[in-house]
Amino acid sequence: MFLILTLALLPLGLIALIASLQAIRTADLEKEALLRIAVTQSARKLTADLQSDRTALQLTVDSLASNSADRAICNRLSLFLAANDAEGGRYYIYDSAGRRLCNSSEREPASMTPTARFDGPATELLADSPYLVSRVPSADKRIIALIYYSRKHLESVADPATALQNRKLTLRQGDRRLAISHVRKDPPGGKRSSLSARLDPYDVELTMTVREPPATIARMLSLFLPLVMWFAAAAIGWFVVNRVLIRPLVILRRAVAAYQPGEVLEPLQRMRTPAQEIVALGETFREISEDVATHEAEMAEGLETQRKLTREVHHRVKNNLQIIASLINLHARSAHEPEAVEAYASIQRRVDALSVVHRNHFAELEENRGVGIRPLISELSASLRGTAPAAARRFAIQIDSDNLHISQDVAVPIAFLLTELVELAMMLDPQGTMRISAHVLPEQANRALLSVVSSGLRASEDMTVHLSERYGRVLTGLSRQLRSALDHDGEAGSYAIAITIIP
Structure with a gap:
């Protein structure tokens, strides 16, 4: 200035x-x-x-x-x-x-x-x-x-x-x-x-x-007197403008820059200025901050109400899934035919998979990070091994995953996809092992490769029959939900699909 x-x-x-x-x-x-x-x-x-x-x-x-x-x-x-x-x-x-x-x-x-x-x-x-x-x-x-x-x-x-x-x-x-x-x-x-x-x-x-x-000092001063007067006029003008306009505006800007939602601005409380326009501007900021504080309080109250409702819905969904799982388990105990028992167990595993996704989603809901892939696969593997047939009790599942997060729209089809593949592998090779891995694709920060490798997933006549009867259509439908192709390597016994992650 x-x-x-x-x-x-x-x-x-x-x-x-x-x-x-x-x-x-x-x-x-x-x-x-x-x-x-x-x-x-x-x-x-x-x-x-x-x-x-x-x-x-x-x-x-x-x-x-x-x-x-x-x-x-x-x-x-x-x-x-x-x-x-x-x-x-x-x-x-x-x-x-x-x-x-x-x-x-x-x-x-x-x-x-x-x-x-x-x-x-x-x-x-x-x-x-x-x-x-x-x-x-x-x-x-x-x-x-x-x-x-x-x-x-x-x-x-x-x-x-x-x-x-x-x-x-x-x-x-x-x-x-x-x-x-x-x-x-x-x-x-x-x-x-x-x-x-x-x-x-x-x-x-x-x-x-x-x-x-x-040249004496007096003569030099007389020569440069116009410059001295010019500099003095600029200095006096700057002093007046600084005290009357610039300093109040700087204080006002600092107060606005340090403003936190919920506070009430009082920028010119400790300083007086004859510029009524700046005083009016400070009053306007104070009124706006009061309105914002009021709306912030209302929004905080509404958010707390919404959080309580979300928790209530979560508890209700979790209870409903537990009730469904209990009913399926009750009917499975009363069944005498092996095929009926296996059918109830298959349904039980899918309901458990949905429950696992719901629990992990709600656990990460507070931080809004999405569903963690590693805890999701770990809990899902433990649940699948717990409901596995008697012949597949020793079926081992190894997990190798980066610290990745996915949305609930991706987590549900992945949980069902892993359930189908684990169930298919347990059926074809009950004593085998499975390795599930998830790693970020090179040069793609929002994409990861999910691969499942097991000896039970190698190409065979039994596997062809199971894929043609039921599993093939389910796997194809789940890959469409993920909007990505599901690649199968029959010789290596592996399935791989690219999924979308949260960077």
């Missing part, structure tokens, strides 16, 4: 940031214009001063070259230069023979050869010397005047009228540099801005460099 609010307020933050950057850019342009005016003004002042001195020197050397000047002209020149230069103006006039004709009282800063005095440019920055020299020859080139400008004088002349802090003035001629002013206190860091102007008509450039003070 904080990210969504931040993105929603992003356009306003960007507008404020652009406005702040535009203001900074405007201030930078104003500083650049002020710097341009200052360097132009300084270059013009320096040019005017140099030109004024050159004019005075030109008049002096021309007068000296014409031999009509008096010696007082040198004094007048000294007074003129001293008026412009606090150091008195260091000038020196030589003829072509190297004789000094006129000079100021100070010692010449740099000694030059006669050739260097006449052959140099009109204005020159001396190498390894903090002076600017200006040469003024006479009209006939026989006399040369040299005037030296110190760094102090150049700085006083070139000082601009505009108030620029941290400025630095430098004269440049080719690869020579002369710094005529220095920053009094050069701040660390900061941005440098430089502009240059040429001293007309000389090939000397004046460069003014201004270093801005480094």
Whole structure:
């Protein structure tokens, strides 16, 4: 939610940031214009001063070259230069023979050869010397005047009228540099801005460099104030939305997620919120939970009633099957013919098979897992051996089964199918054995193979007769109920059928 609010307020933050950057850019342009005016003004002042001195020197050397000047002209020149230069103006006039004709009282800063005095440019920055020299020859080139400008004088002349802090003035001629002013206190860091102007008509450039003070915390805050305001607005908005909307909704969601049938929800009992919609939503959940609790209680009561009825029906069915079994047993005792006794015993075994299925089904009914195949076959085998004919009392039944479960619709035909096969095997080979196995089919989690193997089930004439008279039709009908083919291997004496199980 904080990210969504931040993105929603992003356009306003960007507008404020652009406005702040535009203001900074405007201030930078104003500083650049002020710097341009200052360097132009300084270059013009320096040019005017140099030109004024050159004019005075030109008049002096021309007068000296014409031999009509008096010696007082040198004094007048000294007074003129001293008026412009606090150091008195260091000038020196030589003829072509190297004789000094006129000079100021100070010692010449740099000694030059006669050739260097006449052959140099009109204005020159001396190498390894903090002076600017200006040469003024006479009209006939026989006399040369040299005037030296110190760094102090150049700085006083070139000082601009505009108030620029941290400025630095430098004269440049080719690869020579002369710094005529220095920053009094050069701040660390900061941005440098430089502009240059040429001293007309000389090939000397004046460069003014201004270093801005480094960015302070206050300046950085003013620059990023729009972003800070944008972030603060998003944070305040998120805090309000979180306290008023998100937190109550989270509490409500947790209460609903932890809801158990039968409970009554009170999600906003320990928290108040001014959002009436959320309060109404919490009340709605509470009313729904009350209705659900009421219906759950009614359903639990109805389920208990249904369970009691199911138990009562079970007991009644079990009693009825016991009564039927008792009646069959009573009639079997009163019968005298062996065929009648065997008929009653056959009926008794099938009723017992149905009773076994019913008992196992009701035992697993509470957990709703279906009928277990292993206990079903085990109990059915014990019942069949208990009601077996006298000749088959030693008939052995081995059981090999996985822990499988089947529905009652499958358990009833399986119980009858095993009863028919065990009875048929006992009749044909009373002293034999039988192996009953049930295993899950490979790659089929809901199918299992039920197989019955016995020596009494091998192909023979007696078996063919029994199958044709009765057992064959019964086995076929039971396999149809199971919706699967019953395979018989006469040589191995085995029957196999695929049944549906509960995964």
